Amino acid sequence: MSKILPKFLIVILTFLVFLSSCRKKEFDEFYGRPENLGEPIYQQLQAKGNFIQFLSCVDKANYKETLSTAGSWTVFAPTDEAFKTYMQENGLTEIPTDLATRIVRFSMIYDGEKTERLSDFFSVKGFVKNTGFRRRTVYYDFVYDDKDLNGNPIKAIATNRNGVYFPGDFNNKSVTYFLSPFMGFAGLSATDYNFFYPNIPFNGSNIGPARLLSDQQNIIAENGVIHVIDRVLTPPLNIDQYINSKPDYSVFKNLLDKFVTFGINAEISHRYEVLTGKAGNVYVKSYSTLLGFSPNNENYLKVDANDAQQSSYSILAPTNGAVETYAKNVLLKYWRKRGVTTLNELYVVAPDVIRDYVNSHLYTSTVWPSKFALTQNFLGDLTKQTTADVIDRQVLSNGFFYGTNKSQDASVFSTVYGNVNLDPDFNIMKQALLYFNLSIPLKIPSIRYLVIPIPDATLRKMGFTYDPFFVSQPIRGDLTAFRRILQTHIIPLGNRPIPNFTSGAGILEASNGEYIKYDRGRLLSAGTQDSVAVAKQTIPVDSVSTTPVNGAVVYGKEALTYTVLPVGKHIEKYGNVPAAPYYNFFQYLFNSFIYNKTTGAITGLTDGVNYTVFVPTNAAIVAAVRAGLLPGNPATGVPNFTATDGISVTLVNKFIQYHIINKATVVSDGEKIGQFESLLKDDNGDAAKINVSINTVNSLQLRDVTGATVNVLLGANDRSNVLSNRTVIHQINTYLKYQF
Template identity: 40%
Template sequence: MKRKINYYLLILPLLALFASCSRDVFDEYYARPDYLEDPIYQRLEELGNYKNFTALIEKAGYKDILSKSGYWTMFAPNDAAFTAYFQENGISSVSQIDEATASKIVRYALVYNAFREDQLSDYQSAQGWVKDNAFRRRTAYYDGYQNKIVNGTPMVVVDANRNGGYAFADNNNKYVTYFTDEYFTAKTLSSFDFNYFYPDKEYTGFNLFDGGVQQADIIAENGIIHEVDKVSLPPLSIGKYLEEDNAKGVNSKYSKFYKMLEEHLVTYVFNETVTTSYKNFTGKSDNVFIKFYNSGLSFSPNSENYLKEADNDGQSDAFTMIAPDNAAMEPFVRDILLKHFTMDNLPLYVFQDFFNAHMVKNAVWPSKAASYDNGLGEDLRFDFNTNIIDKKILSNGFFYGSNVVQKSNLFYSVYTSAYLDPAFTLATRLYNSTEIKQMISNIRNKFVLFLPSDTLLRSLGYNYDINSSQWVYTSPTTGLSVSGGAASSRLYRILYNSIVATPNGELDDIFTSSGIIRTGDLDFPGEYIKWDHGKLYAAGNEVAGTVVNIVGDGDVQQNGVTYYIDNLLGFTDRPQGLEIKELAEIPGSQFSSFFNYLKNSTLYNATTGAIQGVSLGTSYTFLVPDNAAIARAKLAGVLPASDNPSLQGDKDKVADFISYHILVNATASDDGLVTGLFETLRKDSFGEKTYVRVESTNSPRTLSFKDATTDSSIGGNNPAANYIKASSNNLADRSLIHLIDNYLTLPKIQ
C-alpha cells in the first residue's frame, strides 16, 4: 500500500521560517530609533536635577502618562526651585507636599502640545501661525467641582467656561503666562512691563511668571522640556482672587467691589447634565450649579477661556480688571451711586455699566495703559504710577487694585444727573436710545443740561408705553395723541434743545445775565434759546407766552452743570412769516417796510404765513433790512417803488430780493459759530445757487453779512449789512430773524 504524503506538514516549517524572518524585518523597520530621546519622565530622571519634581509626578499619578508617547510641553522646576519652595512654605522635603498640591504643580507645569522656545511667542490661529503674538498657553490643570457656601447654603459649583455661557465638553483649563524677548519686541514692551508685576525679579528674556527659564528646548520623545527655577502653583482666576480677598474679612481690600458684583451680577444655576457627570465621577448625589456672571459684562471673571472666538485666542490675549479698593468704593457708592437710589432698587444696567467701566477685554500692559479702552469704550483714567496699589498676573488675565474709581463718563457727567435719579427715567430712556447719551456723558466736553422730570413730562403729555415699547404724546390742549416715531421725535427735539455746549463757561452767569445761545453740540447744532436771570425761553415758549424757570442751584458734575426746570423748552411749528408779521406790527417797527413787500409778494401765503421755499423743521436765517435800508434799496432801483407792484418784472424783483435775504441750512448769530459763505433761498436765472458771506465774532459780539458786490477787487461798492443787536436774534422755527442796517445786492451775472 502506498502511503499518502501530507505536503502541508512539509510546508509548515518553511512558513514558520519565513514568518520569523518577516517579523525580524518588521520589528527592525518599526523599532524605536536609537537616536530618539526618552519620554519626559525618563528624561527628567536622566538629567538628575529634577528629583523633587519626578517625585511629585509619581505622587500626582502622572508617571505613566509622561512615560508614554504624547505631545507635551513641560515647564519643569529644578531641584533648586524646590529648595526655595520648601523654605517659602516651611517644609523640608517633597514628602510633605500632599497629593492634591502635587497634582496642581505637575498639571499646571504641563502644557498641551510641544513648543520650542521660538514657537511659544507665536499664536496658533485658525489660519496658521501668527508670529510673535502669544504670551500664554493652555495647561492640563483645571479647578473642576468646588464646594462652596452660597448665601449660607452648601453647594457644589463649577465655573462658567464661556462669557455668559457654559460648554459641556470644556474643563475650563487654566493658562500659564510667560515673557519672551520676541513677544516684547513685537509689542514694543520692555522689562518695565515685567518688573511692574515682579519688581524684585530679573527679566531674562524668557520668564515663566516671575521665574527664569534656565534651559530651554530639552527634547524628549513625547515633548519638550523647559527648565525653570521657580515652582508655580496654578494662579487664581480674577473672580477667585476677589472671592479669596473677600474671605479675609476686615483685612479685605476689595470686599465692597466683590460683594456688589456677587450680589447683583452673579447667579448660580442648577444643571442636570453637569450634575449627572458629577455623580458618575464621584458617586456623590449633590446637585451641581454653574456660576454665571451677567451676560451684560465685558467678560466672565471666572472663565479661563478668554473670548473663545477662536479656539486658541487665549494664547494671544487675556482679560483685565481694575478693582477700586474699599476706601475708594465707599464715598463713590454713598455720594454717587446711592445719591437718589438704594442698593436694592438701583437698575441692573447701572451695575453692568459700573463694572464694565473697570473691565477690559485685553491684557493691559502697564507701559501702554493709555492705549486701551474699558468695556464702555472709554480710555482708562488711572495713573498707573500712583493709583495702582496691587498688580497680579492671574490665570485668566491681569488684575490691578486701585485707590480710585474709574472717572467714567456715566458717573461723573451731566448725564449722571438723570441716569442715577429715578425721577428722570423718561429723559434717560430717550438719551439712551439716541446719540445724546454719548454726547453729554463725555466728561472732556463741557455742557449745561436743562433736565425735565418724569412728572413734568407726563403732565405735558409725554410718556413711554412699556407694553407697546413706544413713545406717546397726547396734546394737553386738544387731547389728540400720536405715538411711535412722531412722539419720540417731538420729545427728542425738546430734550436736544435742553443741552448747551459751554466750552468756555458761556452760562456760568446764568442767574445774573441774559443772552441767546445755541443748543446741541458743535458738530450737530440745535436751535437757539434765550436766558434772562435764571429764566429760559425757546421759540415755542415765546409763541405760547410761557417761561421756563430753573429750580434750585443745579447739580455740578465733572463736565458741567445740570439745572432742573419747571417747564419744557418748547418748539414752534408756526411759519416764520408769521413771526416776521408780528415783529412788523409792533408800533414804530423797523420790520414793517420789509414785511410790506413780503406780504404782497408771490412768495407769501397770507392765510398761513408760510414763505414759498421755506420748510418747517429746517434751519434758516432771515435778514430783514430796516426801514431806512429798504428806502435806499428803492432809490437804487433794487426794489420797485411800490411795495405792491403790478408788473410781473417788478414782482420777480421783489421775490428775488426777499429770497436773497434768507440763508438756507444755517442759523447765524453773534456767537462766532457760523462764518463763511452760505447758500441763500434765491437761485439765479440759470438755476444756480447764490451765496452770502457771514462774519460773526463772539468777543466782541458782532454779526455782518456781505454780498458779492462788497468785494472791491471786482468793483463792488455795497457796504456790508450789520445786524442791529437790540432788534435781532428773534426766535422762530429752527431759525433766527435779524434786523440789518443795509440791504444785500443781488450778484450780477458776469
C-alpha cells in the same frame, strides 16, 4: 516532477523571506524610532537625577504613564533645588498628593513647543508671530463647595464662557509667561514684569515667578519638549476666586454677586456622581452678560479657539473704603433725597448704575502696568487711575488683578450725562436720551456740552412718560416732538467757555441746529417766547453745575420748547404796524405770491430745514425802492406793496429770496463764517451767495454778491437774533443786492 517541486518551493520561500526582510528594513527606516530622538519626558528627567521631587509628584498625580508614552507636551520642570525652596517657604516636609497633582498638571501645557514658538499665537489660521504670552495648561478646577444666592450650601462649577456654559470644555487654567520676543513686540519691558514680581530679576525668559534655566531649555523628548525652571509653579486663582478670598474687596464683590446666577447642569451633575459616587445637583456659576466678562471664566472670548494665548481679562478692583467713598460722593449723591442710602438699595431702584459702576472696573483686554493710560475699560473709558493707586497686583489664571485705593471715575458718572444719569428727578429724560441714542456723545470726556435737564414732573405735564413694560417703545408720547425738545436741551460747547448765565446774555446753538437764548439768569426758546403768559416766556435758571469733566449742567424747572408757528408769523410780529421795525419788509412779503396769508408759510421754506432771515430796516427798504430793487416810486422811495405786474412780482420775490440763507442758521456767536447759499437761484439753478465776513458775539457782518458790506444790528433795541421755527431773524442796516 516530484523532485523539482520541493526545490521550487525552497527557492520561492527563500525569495519571500528576503523580500519580507527588505520591506521590514524599509518600514523600520521610515516608521521606526529615530536613533537621535530623546527618551520620553519622564525617562529623561529621571536620567538627569535632579528632578526627584518633581517625578515624585508626577507619580502621585498618576501622570507617569502620560509622560512616558506618546503625546505632545511642553513641561516646565522645576529642579530639586526649586522644590527645596518651595517647601521651605511654605513650611512643608513633603508634597501631599493633592498639591502634587496641582503642581504637575499646571506645569504641563498642550503641544510640545520650543521657546521660540511659545511667543507665537497658535490661531486657527496658523501661528501669529510674537503675539502670545499665555498657554492652556492641563490643570482645571472641577466641582467645588459654594453658596447659592440665598446662602444655602451647593455644589458649583465655574462657567467656561461669558454668558453660556459648554459641558465639554474643562475650563483649563492658563500659565502666563514673559518671554523676550513677545515683550519686545508688545512694547513691554522689565518694568511690566517687576510690577508683579518685584524681587525676581527679569531676563526675558520668565515663566510667571520662575525663570527658564538658560542651559536647560528646549530639551527634545519623544513626547514633547522640556524646559527646566528654577521655581515650582502652582495654579493661581482666577479673578473670581481671588476677589472672593480677599475681605478687602468684599463690598465690590457684593456688587459683582448681584450679577451672578446659579443654574443646574444635568450633565455635570451626572459626571460628578460617576466620579465621586455622590449624588447631587451641580450648579453652574455664571455672571450676567450685562457685565464685561465672567470673572470665573478661564477662557477668553473664544472668537478663536486659542485666543486666550494672546489676551486676557483685567480688573481694577477698588477696596471697600474706595467703593464707600465713591458711593457717598457720587453714586448716592442724588438718591439720598429719595431715602436711598446704600448700594444694595440703589441696585433695587437703579440697577443700571451699579452695572455701569462695576463695568467701569472691568477690562476685556490685558492692562499692562506701563499702559494704564492707553487702555480702555468695558465702558470705553481710558483708565483714569495710575499704578500709584495700586496696592495689590496679581497675575491670575485668567487675567491681571489690580487692587486699588480709588474707584474708577466712569464717564457715565463724571460727564454732563452723569448729572442726568444719577439724579432720579430726571429719569424720563435719561431713558429718552438712551432710547434716542443721544447719550453717547454726552459721555465722551473730550467733547464739551451744556445740558439743560428737564424734570420728570415737567415732562409728565407735557405728556411724556417712561414705561419699561412697553419693551420696544418704553418712551410714551409724541416721539418726534420729544426728540426735538431733547436736542434743544443739548448744547455743544466746542472750545467756548461756559457762558455766564447769572449776569450775561447770549445765544447758543443746540445739537439740532436750533437756538436758545440766555439773559441774566433766564433762558428762552422759540417756543417759550410764543407763550401767551408773560411769566412762561422765559425760564429762570435755578443753578449751574460746572463739576462735569466735559462741560456744565444748567438747572431750571421747565422745558425749552419749539414753536409751531411758520417763520412768516414771527416776521409779522415785528411788522404789523407802520412803526414796527420789520414793517416795510413784511408788507412786501405779505402781499407777495410766495406768502400764504392764512398760515404764514413762505414758499421755498421747507419744514424741518434751518434758515436765516435778514430783514432790512424800513429806511433800507426805501433805499431799495430808490435803487429800483423793489416796486414803488424811485424818486421818493415810497414803496408799492401791492403791485401785481410781472416785473414787480419778480422784483419782490427775488429781493425776499436773497435775504434768506438756505439750510443754515447764522447768529452772532463767533461760530460761523464764510459763504452761504440764499434761496435765490438763477435760471441754471445756481444759488446766489451771501458771505458772512465777520462773526463775533458783538458783531455780525455780511457781504453781498457786489461786495457791499451789510451789518446786522445788534443793539438793545434792534430786532436781531429773533428765534423762529428752526430759523433766526436778524435786522440789517441796509439791503443785500443781487445781480440777476
